[in-house]
Each structure stands twice: as structure tokens, then as C-alpha cells.
Amino acid sequence: MHADNAVLGSIGRKRVCLALSTVNGSVLHETIRTYDAQVVNGVSAALTTFQRDLGISALPRRSAFSVPGLVxxxxISITKTSWFLSRSGLKAMLGEPPLVLNDxxxxxxxxxxxxxxxxxxxxGSNGSPAKRSGTFLVMGITSGLGVAAVHRSETGVVTVLPTEAGHGxxxxxxxxxxxxxxxxxxxxxxxxxxxLVSAPGLLAIYNALSRQRGxxxxxxxxxxxTRSMATDPIAHAACDxxxxxFWAQAGSLVMTLGAWDGLLVAGAVAHAILPSLRKxxxxALFANSIKYRRALSDVPRSLVSYENAELVGLGEALRHRWGHA
Structure with a gap:
């Protein structure tokens, strides 16, 4: 194991996913391990189990972790669990202060x-900021509504602005x-x-429509x-x-954050209601602003998916933090 390897950890409400990364931040996919959060007793215990499963004498000193909620x-309290992630505790365990990001x-x-x-x-074209400069909005519809802004400068310097806009x-x-x-x-x-814009929101909309229709x-x-969209008219209407x-909120957030260079949509719910998102x-509600209708209409918008996104992102954030960009 190289001295500049790092341990990456996605700490969720139901599972903990850990992996090692290379010097340049790439995830070593053969090291990915997933643990049931109900079985492992905290982050430190998960790391100890991970080390044992990989059969290595010590974990890397560098680390990065993602957690749901405000960081x-x-x-740091892990939302909707009794777990805490301790920066000082991880530093004592691994040797260097961890990088901790919102999931x-x-x-x-x-x-x-x-x-x-x-x-x-x-x-328009794919709005991904992977190779382009500009300011982009990333939104994920899952059990909550994730919102982040990404800015890439002309020289390739990346800044990610985490938000709690879903709670606005x-x-x-x-x-x-x-x-x-x-x-x-x-x-x-x-x-x-x-x-509204989340999996629980979809259920709330569906129940409200059911009440309205008796x-x-x-x-x-x-x-x-989502499975019954084609056979249940109320389910179809709820997804619509x-x-x-979603589109109304996305347009408002593009203006709020100045993310005129692209909108990336992710999340299991977004993929499940794709027929409704296409309509x-x-x-049309994305460009609902009278003053900025033309500018909003020109914003590239894409639905994207990628494997092991949190681990990949943690490795990339570490790469920038340590000057390997």
C-alpha cells in the first residue's frame, strides 16, 4: 500500500460503504466493501472490520467521508440515526484530519x-462539468432532495458548494x-x-390526490x-x-445559484419518473420566469447516473485538497 493511498467512506443511514483510493484519488474498486449499519457498531468499528477484511496491517492516514445532513x-450527527462521526476521533485513529463532506x-x-x-x-448538450468551465447545478431526487452547485474555473480549479436547499x-x-x-x-x-420533490413527497402527493378524488x-x-404509473391514474397524476x-424548483435554484451552464439531475426517483419529467x-415550468425565460431555456439539462458516486467524489475532492489536480 502506497503512503499516499486514502480510505474513503460513504456513511449512510442503512449502510456503510468503504474503499481505498490510489494516490491520484481513483477508487480501487476491488477494495469496495459494504456493511449493514445495523450490524457494525459505529464508524470506527466499520473501519476496523474493513481493515481486517482487506487483510492489511494498517489503514491509510488520509481519509474522506460523506454523511447525510449538515457537516x-x-x-457530526448522521441524520436519522444514533451515530456520530468524530473528526478528532478519526484523526486519532488514522493519523491525519479527515475530509468530511455532505453526501x-x-x-x-x-x-x-x-x-x-x-x-x-x-x-442542449450534456451539462456535465467534468471537462467544461462554468457554474452547474446538481440535483438528486431520492429519499430527500440533494442540491449542490459546482464551479469549474478556466484553469480547472473546482469548487463544490453544498447546500441544504431541499429544506428551503x-x-x-x-x-x-x-x-x-x-x-x-x-x-x-x-x-x-x-x-414535495422526494420519495416521501411523491407518497404525500399521491395520498393528497386520493383524498381529493374520494x-x-x-x-x-x-x-x-412509480411501478403502477401505467395502470393507476392517480399514480400517473402524482408522478406528473x-x-x-421538480422543474419549477430547479428553475428557481438555477437563478438563485447562478448555475447558467448546466443542470444535472440524478437519483432513483428521477429515473423512475422519467416519462413525467420528459413532458x-x-x-415548461423550468423557464417560468418572465425576465429570465430565454436564459433558462438555454440551460443544458441532463439526467445522469454513475456508479459508486459518493466514493468517486470523495476521491476527487481529496485529489484537489492535496494538490494532485
């Missing part, structure tokens, strides 16, 4: 390392979406973007809704509404 302070920021870094697989080009207010761009948001808020706090909901999970909500009436 601040020494002890979706790590995915955004992955786009700087590779083009990924473009499944659908909604508008939803941009209701039409009366239909305004009524939907109002029906979900029920007089409480305003609906967040993630409250029907008992047939689907009980987001997966059941989620697509409209012109949904995509």
Missing part, C-alpha cells in the same frame, strides 16, 4: 471526475402547485422543496406508485405533479 463541527456534495464532486452515463438530455421553501410556480402545497401544509409551516390509496410506498414541482408541460 459542521467536530462531532450530495460528494456526488457533485463525482461529476468533476467523470462524465457519468447520460440517460436523457432534456435540453417550495417555489409554487402555478395555481395547481400552490393548491397542492396548501393541501399538504394544512395550515402548518410552509411546505419545503423536499416535502378514493382509498392503492399504493402504499413511493416504489409502488412531482415532475412539475413538455412539466419542463
Amino acid at each position: 459542521r463541527g467536530d462531532a 450530495f456534495a460528494a456526488e457533485a464532486w463525482a461529476l468533476c471526475a467523470a462524465e457519468g452515463q447520460v440517460r436523457e438530455a432534456f435540453s 421553501a417550495f417555489a409554487a410556480a402555478t395555481p395547481e402547485l400552490t393548491d397542492l402545497a396548501a393541501s399538504l401544509s394544512l395550515g402548518r409551516q410552509p411546505v419545503t422543496a423536499e416535502g 378514493c382509498l390509496p392503492r399504493a402504499k410506498s413511493p416504489e409502488e406508485i 405533479l412531482l415532475a412539475k414541482a 413538455p408541460e412539466a419542463q
Whole structure:
């Protein structure tokens, strides 16, 4: 093992994925190991198991980890778990301070390392920042709504801006979406973007539509809704509404973050509702601004996928941090 290797770790709510990287940040795919978060008792225990499974005498001193939620302070809480990731604890265990990123920021870094697989080009050319300069927006629709901005300078210097924009207010761009948001808020706090544009959001939309139509909901999970799009009219309508909500929010965030050079869409839910995302009436809400309609219409937009995105992104972030760019 080279002295400049690093250990990479994606710490999730349900699983922990660990790997080693090369000197230049590339993931050594043969070292990838995945552990059930219910079985391993914390990050340190997962690292000890990883070292034993690889049969190596010591782990690399350098490390990078991604976690869901806000990454601040020494002890970082892993969202919706009882786990904490301790920067000082990892430094004591491995020898150097770890790089810790928000999980979706790590995915955004992955786009700087590779083009990924473009499944659908909604508008213009592929907006990937892997080889182009500019400012890009990356959005992922999963169990939450991940949002990050990526800027690549003319000289190739990359900056990834992690955000918690999914927890910001939803941009209701039409009366239909305004009524939907109002029906979900029920007089409480305003609906967040993630409250609509996510897997739980899809289920909430589906249940709201079922109530409006006086029907008992047939689907009980987001997966059941997307699987029944072709046979359940309410499921079809829910996916269409989620697509409209997504494009409206995406257009608002492009203007907010100045990401005029491309939008990258990722996440299992986005892939599952692709037929709805393709619809012109949904995509029209991306350029809903009167003042910036032309500029928004020119923003390249693509649906992308890439394997082991968080690990790839962590390796790329480390590469830039240590001056191997």
C-alpha cells in the first residue's frame, strides 16, 4: 500500500460503504466493501472490520467521508440515526484530519471526475462539468432532495458548494402547485422543496390526490406508485405533479445559484419518473420566469447516473485538497 493511498467512506443511514483510493484519488474498486449499519457498531468499528477484511496491517492516514445532513463541527450527527462521526476521533485513529463532506456534495464532486452515463438530455448538450468551465447545478431526487452547485474555473480549479436547499421553501410556480402545497401544509409551516420533490413527497402527493378524488390509496410506498404509473391514474397524476414541482424548483435554484451552464439531475426517483419529467408541460415550468425565460431555456439539462458516486467524489475532492489536480 502506497503512503499516499486514502480510505474513503460513504456513511449512510442503512449502510456503510468503504474503499481505498490510489494516490491520484481513483477508487480501487476491488477494495469496495459494504456493511449493514445495523450490524457494525459505529464508524470506527466499520473501519476496523474493513481493515481486517482487506487483510492489511494498517489503514491509510488520509481519509474522506460523506454523511447525510449538515457537516459542521467536530462531532457530526448522521441524520436519522444514533451515530456520530468524530473528526478528532478519526484523526486519532488514522493519523491525519479527515475530509468530511455532505453526501450530495460528494456526488457533485463525482461529476468533476467523470462524465457519468447520460440517460436523457432534456435540453442542449450534456451539462456535465467534468471537462467544461462554468457554474452547474446538481440535483438528486431520492429519499430527500440533494442540491449542490459546482464551479469549474478556466484553469480547472473546482469548487463544490453544498447546500441544504431541499429544506428551503417550495417555489409554487402555478395555481395547481400552490393548491397542492396548501393541501399538504394544512395550515402548518410552509411546505419545503423536499416535502414535495422526494420519495416521501411523491407518497404525500399521491395520498393528497386520493383524498381529493374520494378514493382509498392503492399504493402504499413511493416504489409502488412509480411501478403502477401505467395502470393507476392517480399514480400517473402524482408522478406528473412531482415532475412539475421538480422543474419549477430547479428553475428557481438555477437563478438563485447562478448555475447558467448546466443542470444535472440524478437519483432513483428521477429515473423512475422519467416519462413525467420528459413532458413538455412539466419542463415548461423550468423557464417560468418572465425576465429570465430565454436564459433558462438555454440551460443544458441532463439526467445522469454513475456508479459508486459518493466514493468517486470523495476521491476527487481529496485529489484537489492535496494538490494532485
